[in-house]
């Protein structure tokens with residue numbers, strides 16, 4: 009079978025880094041800005057950036073409704089940081105009127121780690137993301153990151169914060185064909201999260 013085609017929502021945020029990370033995994037990639045560009049995708053990445061801005065642009069470019077339809081019919085989607093917020097069914101600390109694409113049965117808190125810590129790094133063990141205790145831990149970069157405050161029964165927790173005041177907080181999840189991380193693997197250069205997503209895409213083709 010030919011390599012899967014994975015789109016990256018390219019309205020705002022660090023979509024270029026995701027395109028490069030996916031190309032390094034051997035997939036074909038497309039920057040998605042129009043509804044017609046959703047048609048031939050085997051998977052989609054919603055990048056980090058600003059969830060409030062991406063929400064507005066999704067609605068302005070008539071992408072919100074078609075995206076919800078594709079997700080409902082099983083399109084694999086990976087959301088990182090703002091992308092995690094956009095995949096959540098419910099958000100806390102959103103702005104007035106903020107909408108999400110939804111699909112993941114989670115409540116996500118925006119900017120959850122507090123104002124003092126805009127950005128930090130942490131080593132995670134996440135066997136489902138290819139970081140087992142015998143592998144090198146996964147270096148996770150958090151930038152004004154959300155966390156998953158509560159998750160429904162169908163949601164599999166892939167990683168939690170292990171130390172500090174946020175210890176135990178959920179920062180990576182999967183439910184069916186949807187997966188999300190509060191951190192940015194496209195920045196740390198660790199290919200394991202993108203590989204796990206490509207595997208998920210392959211499993212749904």
Ligand SMILES: NC(=O)CC[C@H](N)C(=O)O
Pocket residue numbers: 055056057058059060088089090091093118119151152153154
């Ligand atoms: N790095 C990020 O994607 C930050 C997310 C941002 N705080 C938001 O609410 O969208």
